[in-house]
Amino acid sequence: MTAKSTPAGGTAVVRAFFWLPRSARAGALILVVLVIVTLLAPLIAPHDPNAIDPTHVLAAPDLGHPFGADALGRDVFSRTVYALRTSLAIVFASVAVASLAALPLGTAAGYFGGWVDQVISRPLDMLLVLPALLLAITLIAIVGPGSIVAALAIALIYLPILARVQRAASLVVAHAGFVEGGRARGWSSLAVLRRHVVPNALGPLLVQAAILAGFAVQIEASLSFLGLGTQPPTPSLGLMLSEGRDVLTQAPWVEIFPGLAIAVIVLAFNLLGDGLRHRLDPQGMAS
Amino acid sequence: MLQINDVRVRIPVAGGRWVEAVDGVTLAVGSGEIVGLVGESGCGKSTLGGAVMGLLPGGAQLSGQVLLDGRDLGGLTAEEYRRVRGNDIALVSQDPSASLDPTFAVGAQVAEAIRNHRDIGRREARERAVELLRAVGIPDPGARYSDPPHRFSGGMKQRVVIAAALANDPSVLIADEPTTALDVTIQAQILHLLRDLTVRTGTGVLMITHDLGVVAQVCDRIAVMYAGQVVEQGTVRDVFADPLHPYTRALLDSQPAAHHRSGDLPVILGQVPDLTDPPAGCRFAARCARVHDRCTTAPPVVETRGGGRVACWLHDALPPVAQEVS
Amino acid sequence: MNPRLLFVLRRLGLTIPVLFVMSVVIFLIIRLVPGDPVRTMLGFRATPESIAQVRAQLHLDDPLWVQYRDWLAGLLHGDFGQDFVSKAPLSELLAQRVPVTLEITLLSMLLAVAVGVPLGVRAAVGGRWARRLTEGFVVFGISVPDFWLGIMLVLVCAGTMMWLPPSGYVPFTEDPGGNLTYMILPVLTLAVAEAAYIIRTTRGAMLGVIGRPFIVYLRAKGTRERSIVYRHALRNAATPIATVIGIQFGVLLGGAIVVETLFALPGVGRLIVTAINQRNYPVVQAGLLVVATLFILVSLITDLVVGFIDPQVSDRGES
Ligand SMILES: Nc1ncnc2c1ncn2[C@@H]1O[C@H](COP(=O)(O)OP(=O)(O)O)[C@@H](O)[C@H]1O
Numbered sequence: 001m002t003a004k005s006t007p008a009g010g011t012a013v014v015r016a017f018f019w020l021p022r023s024a025r026a027g028a029l030i031l032v033v034l035v036i037v038t039l040l041a042p043l044i045a046p047h048d049p050n051a052i053d054p055t056h057v058l059a060a061p062d063l064g065h066p067f068g069a070d071a072l073g074r075d076v077f078s079r080t081v082y083a084l085r086t087s088l089a090i091v092f093a094s095v096a097v098a099s100l101a102a103l104p105l106g107t108a109a110g111y112f113g114g115w116v117d118q119v120i121s122r123p124l125d126m127l128l129v130l131p132a133l134l135l136a137i138t139l140i141a142i143v144g145p146g147s148i149v150a151a152l153a154i155a156l157i158y159l160p161i162l163a164r165v166q167r168a169a170s171l172v173v174a175h176a177g178f179v180e181g182g183r184a185r186g187w188s189s190l191a192v193l194r195r196h197v198v199p200n201a202l203g204p205l206l207v208q209a210a211i212l213a214g215f216a217v218q219i220e221a222s223l224s225f226l227g228l229g230t231q232p233p234t235p236s237l238g239l240m241l242s243e244g245r246d247v248l249t250q251a252p253w254v255e256i257f258p259g260l261a262i263a264v265i266v267l268a269f270n271l272l273g274d275g276l277r278h279r280l281d282p283q284g285m286a287s
Numbered sequence: 288m289l290q291i292n293d294v295r296v297r298i299p300v301a302g303g304r305w306v307e308a309v310d311g312v313t314l315a316v317g318s319g320e321i322v323g324l325v326g327e328s329g330c331g332k333s334t335l336g337g338a339v340m341g342l343l344p345g346g347a348q349l350s351g352q353v354l355l356d357g358r359d360l361g362g363l364t365a366e367e368y369r370r371v372r373g374n375d376i377a378l379v380s381q382d383p384s385a386s387l388d389p390t391f392a393v394g395a396q397v398a399e400a401i402r403n404h405r406d407i408g409r410r411e412a413r414e415r416a417v418e419l420l421r422a423v424g425i426p427d428p429g430a431r432y433s434d435p436p437h438r439f440s441g442g443m444k445q446r447v448v449i450a451a452a453l454a455n456d457p458s459v460l461i462a463d464e465p466t467t468a469l470d471v472t473i474q475a476q477i478l479h480l481l482r483d484l485t486v487r488t489g490t491g492v493l494m495i496t497h498d499l500g501v502v503a504q505v506c507d508r509i510a511v512m513y514a515g516q517v518v519e520q521g522t523v524r525d526v527f528a529d530p531l532h533p534y535t536r537a538l539l540d541s542q543p544a545a546h547h548r549s550g551d552l553p554v555i556l557g558q559v560p561d562l563t564d565p566p567a568g569c570r571f572a573a574r575c576a577r578v579h580d581r582c583t584t585a586p587p588v589v590e591t592r593g594g595g596r597v598a599c600w601l602h603d604a605l606p607p608v609a610q611e612v613s
Numbered sequence: 614m615n616p617r618l619l620f621v622l623r624r625l626g627l628t629i630p631v632l633f634v635m636s637v638v639i640f641l642i643i644r645l646v647p648g649d650p651v652r653t654m655l656g657f658r659a660t661p662e663s664i665a666q667v668r669a670q671l672h673l674d675d676p677l678w679v680q681y682r683d684w685l686a687g688l689l690h691g692d693f694g695q696d697f698v699s700k701a702p703l704s705e706l707l708a709q710r711v712p713v714t715l716e717i718t719l720l721s722m723l724l725a726v727a728v729g730v731p732l733g734v735r736a737a738v739g740g741r742w743a744r745r746l747t748e749g750f751v752v753f754g755i756s757v758p759d760f761w762l763g764i765m766l767v768l769v770c771a772g773t774m775m776w777l778p779p780s781g782y783v784p785f786t787e788d789p790g791g792n793l794t795y796m797i798l799p800v801l802t803l804a805v806a807e808a809a810y811i812i813r814t815t816r817g818a819m820l821g822v823i824g825r826p827f828i829v830y831l832r833a834k835g836t837r838e839r840s841i842v843y844r845h846a847l848r849n850a851a852t853p854i855a856t857v858i859g860i861q862f863g864v865l866l867g868g869a870i871v872v873e874t875l876f877a878l879p880g881v882g883r884l885i886v887t888a889i890n891q892r893n894y895p896v897v898q899a900g901l902l903v904v905a906t907l908f909i910l911v912s913l914i915t916d917l918v919v920g921f922i923d924p925q926v927s928d929r930g931e932s
């Protein structure tokens with residue numbers, strides 16, 4: 001083994017990786033590979049995802065088209081790579097927006113309790129009155145379809161869930177001894193929140209976010225499949241599945257690969273989330 | 288009656304090691320007799336009870352003999368043992384709140400104990416269960432039959448547990464700290480209820496406790512357990528009047544007067560030995576005020592003294608070879 | 614008062630504000646559309662006259678609270694408004710569409726419960742193989758997107774084997790056998806993920822219960838293992854299981870939208886999606902209202918069932 005000097009950030013990542021339980025490492029690895037693939041999409045994809053090729057209509061998988069070609073002769077592999085890019089971007093955006101909103105809301109609700117909790121939690125609870133996909137569809141019905149709306153819709157679904165988790169975690173931390181200690185030392189609420197409550201309550205939120213990210217892929221794909229999410233010509237997994245239905249029996253590869261891609265991402269996020277739960281959320285506050 | 292002969296139980300723990308929780312216990316409970324099994328927490332009392340009930344933790348190894356009314360329970364199949372449990376031997380355990388199924392009516396839980404062993408109809412079982420509830424002192428048992436456990440106090444729940452345990456007139460009842468979880472005022476009531484019901488039916492009771500006060504109140508005989516072994520047994524009167532084993536003596540000395548019992552363990556200096564690696568000689572040697580050199584080399588043999596038995600080199604049939612330390 | 618009756622009344626009381634909030638949210642949908650919703654609805658047909666006419670027809674010029682009051686009053690009399698495109702009364706349309714959605718979701722739920730609960734129990738108390746197989750099924754069911762599973766089922770069962778219709782529908786009242794044949798693939802599609810969640814929850818809940826002392830005490834009474842597992846442990850595990858079934862019903866309602874589109878089933882879900890694409894807001898509202906109401910009712914039923922299974926729940930806060 002050669003001793004190579006890794007930058008400090010690199011060692012931290014490596015250490016974090018080995019800190020995960022084994023199954024979660026597999027999930028993390030899959031996700032890292034997928035993220036790299038999507039970042040390098042222009043290098044990895046052998047074809048322009050939207051290039052129509054009449055000579056390859058419904059061509060079966062071969063070396064030039066590893067996942068075959070669709071009804072317009074477009075390369076399914078290239079389209080899957082670019083679609084992954086769209087999906088992951090929407091997923092990360094939606095989960096990030098929801099988590100960033102849930103963090104202050106849930107923390108304040110859990111830490112202060114009382115009327116602050118009421119003012120924050122009641123309206124969020126109302127979002128849970130509709131089943132998740134219906135809530136997304138309601139928002140899309142109002143604003144109109146599109147990738148950004150889909151991301152916002154998913155964020156809206158996740159906001160009350162994440163806020164609840166953060167609220168529960170903060171509630172526990174707020175009653176732990178060291179917070180009292182901080183107060184006794186005359187720290188302001190904000191200082192106590194920043195130095196104790198947030199860092200100590202963050203674990204369950206991360207776990208929940210990781211698990212929800214997997215399902216965000218499914219929701220995004222469902223919305224696009226219904227024509228309510230990403231709009232053509234942007235490649236998206238749900239759209240590909242919707243378009244491939246007509247040629248299902250002649251060219252099943254048009255359907256099989258994008259679907260597998262979704263299943264793999266969901267699986268990876270689930271493995272990662274479960275592993276993080278073991279490490280960060282032993283009381284199981286995230287669902 | 289129950290006869291336990293040289294019973295040993297090993298329980299697997301992490302790292303491929305075994306806890307020798309019960310180590311060569313010989314003990315008998317006659318019909319209508321109440322035998323107190325006393326010892327500090329962790330000395331193996333419950334495990335011995337589990338060995339008798341055939342309810343040891345997974346992977347545990349049992350050797351020795353358990354005879355119930357002359358029948359060896361060791362060779363029973365799972366289904367045969369099930370027919371014995373709750374029928375010939377019954378259990379009342381420490382925490383009545385944890386013993387009852389929280390989602391079932393208390394009466395149904397008594398009726399179930401009957402129907403597990405008798406092929407009778409629901410109606411008949413219900414009538415019999417109501418009678419049992421009445422016998423253990425549940426007021427208005429017909430109306431309370433359908434109430435879930437959480438609508439009863441701890442003492443009342445323990446009465447229900449006792450009713451279910453005695454439903455089939457077992458020959459032996461294992462009462463594992465039946466009053467530990469209860470209010471002091473309720474404890475005596477439950478003890479006397481147990482005593483009255485079992486004496487009447489001739490049920491023998493193995494009364495597991497860490498409280499010598501309980502023994503003084505209701506037991507006929509006492510067996511003192513230390514680190515997996517019974518170190519002394521005899522009639523309550525003899526043992527209390529003249530404890531032979533230094534551990535028994537220490538227990539009695541550290542016990543406050545019987546009329547103001549504390550619920551807590553008596554304090555004896557020193558630590559209980561690690562049961563995954565018990566000492567070679569007497570297991571009490573590290574804490575014994577009268578330890579001498581023979582004690583650490585070989586385990587003391589059990590000697591008969593009067594009506595009782597003791598395992599201590601001080602009471603060896605042969606005169607001690609070496610001088611006592613104190 | 615009887616604690617159970619009190620529990621039922623209290624839970625019913627909690628449902629009313631939820632229904633109210635939901636109705637307000639759905640009422641507001643059309644009012645929240647950016648710009649003029651009527652212009653959006655009419656598209657290229659929008660002229661100042663047609664806009665004014667439709668605004669009047671939809672009462673959009675009344676004060677908001679009057680609009681809401683009239684809308685709610687109409688709903689309470691079974692008047693859901695008019696299809697903006699076909700002008701047909703929506704109550705009739707919904708009467709055709711709702712049973713389809715109910716049939717898919719309830720059949721899926723039934724199948725998932727019938728399969729998931731016993732498998733979850735086996736996963737908890739069975740041997741290593743039972744555990745491995747069910748774990749594999751759970752991972753599969755949770756990871757695979759439902760509509761893709763549906764497509765693959767079509768590929769395998771309908772495409773290759775040709776013994777199941779890939780899509781279509783006949784009402785049960787016209788042709789019960791045909792109706793059920795059309796239901797097989799959609800129901801399977803929805804039930805797999807549902808069953809996976811039920812298995813996972815059942816297994817976890819059962820493991821928690823099996824470790825509790827009262828199970829030992831049941832053994833000490835000589836209770837048969839089968840009765841310990843299925844009568845006692847399962848009943849104690851029922852609260853989380855029923856709760857998940859209730860939550861999953863919401864997921865099923867969402868899944869129904871996708872599956873109805875996939876299998877060309879004339880349910881409320883497909884109705885909503887079509888209506889959104891046509892900017893047919895009255896239909897969108899009516900459809901969402903029905904689905905959300907179903908969801909709220911199922912949550913209510915779930916809670917009541919839990920209260921009846923576990924007396925501790927219905928007794929809580931009794932005094
Ligand atoms: N399930 C188990 N797994 C591992 N060790 C156990 C288990 N049950 C009991 N033991 C060990 O066996 C010994 C005797 O325990 P127990 O019979 O419960 O004692 P007592 O009832 O006298 O307090 C203790 O050292 C305890 O740690």
Ligand code: SF4
Pocket residue numbers: 532533534569570571572573575576577578579582587598599600601
């Ligand atoms: S054998 Fe020795 S150490 Fe053990 S109790 Fe007797 S005197 Fe004490």
Ligand SMILES: [Mg+2]
Pocket residue numbers: 329332333334463
């Ligand atoms: Mg014990």
